[in-house]
Amino acid sequence: MSGGKSGKLTVVGLGPGEARFLTPEASAALNEAEALYGYEPYLDRVPARAGQTRHASDNREELARAGAALAHAAGGAQVAMVSGGDPGVFAMAAAVIEAIETGPEEWRALELVVVPGITAMLAVAARCGAPLGHDFCAISLSDNLKPWELIEKRLRLAAQAGFAMAFYNPVSKARPHQLETAFDILREELPGSVPVIFGRAVGRPDERLRLVPLANAHGHMADMATCILVGSVETRIVERPGLPSLVYTPRRAGDV
């Protein structure tokens, strides 16, 4: 506890992987921190710096990790919590604020900064064109924190609204079959020709992209490192000689 010194917690978005996605603001926040918290694979992306401590944790411990970082900052330290992608999209920012809301009163007096980053769906979209070029939604398919029935309802309404879609957390070992169910629901609502993109580890050396029509999209095509994009009925594929096809959702929609 360093008395008069006032602590600060910065939640830093690392983007999808390689350093080319790391904004100058994020780099500066990582450099200034005395202590880094985060899920171990994300911490491993940040080069070591003398005098900076590291506090790695497991993926499933978001609220505990947030509390540990806040307690550290409340002692007067400059603390950074690293987050993959953007901290505000299915990542650490909400967990940190939930910890503030439910934690000791003094945590509300801490300076909190969220540094945005390139979230996975934007990196996947950029790699294959502009599939999110018109109205779209982002849905986590994990039912750890919400009932599966709510996910099914959202899928149907999103399809009826004509949104392109991005799916985060599409599968896990505990729920290998739900993604197939999600595609089955979409097949009831949308034509089988709608393009589906599986973007695995995009922005990392082992990146893999796969484009299939909804009719042929299956759960086994994704793992935990995959972000899935689903087009709308308006989404188009532009074939190119000797180059990957481009997928885009036009700026124009409906019968204007």
Add this chain to the structure above:
Amino acid sequence: MSGGKSGKLTVVGLGPGEARFLTPEASAALNEAEALYGYEPYLDRVPARAGQTRHASDNREELARAGAALAHAAGGAQVAMVSGGDPGVFAMAAAVIEAIETGPEEWRALELVVVPGITAMLAVAARCGAPLGHDFCAISLSDNLKPWELIEKRLRLAAQAGFAMAFYNPVSKARPHQLETAFDILREELPGSVPVIFGRAVGRPDERLRLVPLANAHGHMADMATCILVGSVETRIVERPGLPSLVYTPRRAGDV
């Protein structure tokens, strides 16, 4: 026309404003380009470089601008098209690919790279907490390129789905009253207590943030430089002594 030399078009996301948001990948792409195309205020953000030509255009000329940049690249040049935020979110990437689809066959042989950026909703969300911390959608409120009835339908379905929402292009001189109509529709579907955030020029020196309940949200609170975030029924406000309130949508939803 430089014969054997093969041209390239890179669509570069500048992020929401200041250079602290510009990724190293985007900086490198701007440095390598022989020619820069873009809407003038975005071009003005890029420092001048000797030997690099600049081709500014008006905001409403997206397809013509894309065609000019593609024609230039087809002559063998390394061309960059600058885009505010992320090029794939209501920005230049879809216009460029539409131009490729409808343009001369040789444009399909060009190397096309899209460099993602921090899109406005992520910057606004980061400044006020994590309002997009759970499932959300992004909707352009401009009816230039889609019927207003489709926008109304999407607003209702998004509210019924329980999505948090981000609105791009919320108003223009030609349609000052539609945003009020959008809020009226949401007031029919959602409680008046749902938080609404008006983020104007976020990431720029003249940034302005305003938080109001949906009951008190009005069209005159936004201009063309505003990105609006609307929470879901789950979105919470955390009051802090002497600091701005934090707004977040919890990771948990429904009755799990």
